[in-house]
Amino acid sequence: MTTAYDAVVLAGGAARRLGGVDKPGLRVGGRALLDRVLAACAGARLTVVVGDPRPTVRPVRWTRERPAGTGPVAALAAGAAALGTAGAGAADLHAPGEAVPGAPVAEAADAGALVAAAEAAEAAEAAGAGTGGEADAPGAERDTATAAAEPRAPEAVLVLSADLPFLGEATVHRLLAALDAEPDAEAAFLTDAEGRDQPLVAVYRAAPLRRALDELRHAHRGLDHLPLRSLALGLRAVRVPAGPDEASASFDCDTWEDIATARARIRDHGAVLDEWITAVKTELGLDLDVDTGVLLDLARDAAHGVARPAAPLTTFLVGYAAAKAAEDGTAPAEAVAEAARKAAALAQRWAAEQDEAG
Known part of the structure; x- marks a missing residue:
């Protein structure tokens, strides 16, 4: 199974049906919605949150689509671009409970430039291998060993919405396993009880995701206000039906009624103890x-x-x-x-x- 992955969490929506409140900060079971989602992708090598910086339960990198509020595809492109840049610096990360007023926000790099840079790097690597070029120059053996020791960016990118109170790590692992099992697949979507694809509960192969975003950018002269289905249509995807224990994994909180439903559900007799223990461990920093x-x-x-x-x-x-x-x-x-x-x-x-x- 693919164990190495990056994550992009979209947390910058306008929450109009909630009256414009700070939706990622709304609490369900004593924990912010965003923190609950971050717990589900705790295994990510690097997590980028597309939204306004705030304290979170674990360090993340922050970025924002430009201009802000231009829709989920633009936000996803900003997150993917942030993953494609050099590793997150200390200024981009903050620890649990730290205040973040004025925290720097990574500028969203152009996805097309990232794709071109990756293709150029691959071409240079192919040209240099065994041709007597720079790869064979004195000292190249040391440089190659150093490069080999550096961790490679994961090939999988998990994409999540920040308002999924019941998403768990088990669902994330199922999506990764499904993508592994289908070498030709470019994405794995969770499907809900009605069989609908959930592109914001999905894992994508990094290169096809950036290619699809770049194609949309050129076809529409930008990514502003495009529907997510336009991205999904450009990818070969495998569907992962939600299992019996994952019926609520794609439940999102768009209205106050949804928030009330989520809060009532975690207090159900069959779930309340697990929810409480998880909340206490998170609050106390216990693993x-x-x-x-x-x-x-x-x-x-x-x-x-x-x-x-x-x-x-x-x-x-x-x-x-x-x-x-x-x-x-x-x-x-x-x-x-x-x-x-x-x-x-x-x-x-x-x-x-x-x-x-x-």
Whole structure:
């Protein structure tokens, strides 16, 4: 499966049906819509967000279509151009919680120029290979080794809208796998329950994406206000139907009713614990997969076998003990499981003594 990919997240729409509010900043389950989407593409080598800079849960690079507000195709071209430039500098990135007033915004390079530069580089590389040109000059061996050690830009570009509250990494991985499985495909689109393509929940091969954008630019003398379907029509695509657990992956929040629906859905009994744990881990900056069943069993044993207030206090102490064990080299998830096992055994012994006394 393709594991290396870049991501472009479109976050600069006008949100007219929401009264012009800052839609990417609206919170669902205590987390901004944009942050929820950024969590789904956390595996990206580089993430470019097309929109106005703001604090985010992880570092991203910012850019904007010029002029702003000229539609999703123009915004996507700006994002693709930002990916095609040199690696993001420190000024383009910011860490979680940092203020970003006045943060620099990368200028959108011309997509046609990027395509031409890439083609010229490929031609130069082909001409220089084994011909006695510069590649054979003294010192070329060192330069070639240095170039080989540098990471190559991923061939896949994940493109997402910033208002997808239920998108998860599993859907991203399915799209990447589908593109890998079809060597001739130039894009992989998620399709919703009605079979409609979702070009803003999709992964594109980088070169065909830039070619299609360049063709549209020349055909329409620009990209302003073009519909996304005009881009999709120019690419050979594979369709990826949403699975049973992905029915809401393409659900987007365009209206206040959509926002209310999303907020109600994450509080559903079957989803609320996972949503809450994810939100807490994000808020605390934790990258840890925890067996919630083990912790819930521990809380139950402490509450029933000792006293009800013992449940939260015990789980807190388990977390503290796990952190101390992790400092000594134990894997965090294993440390939590071991500390929970010891505390649960103690609670059961405590309860057994009470039963014997009774």
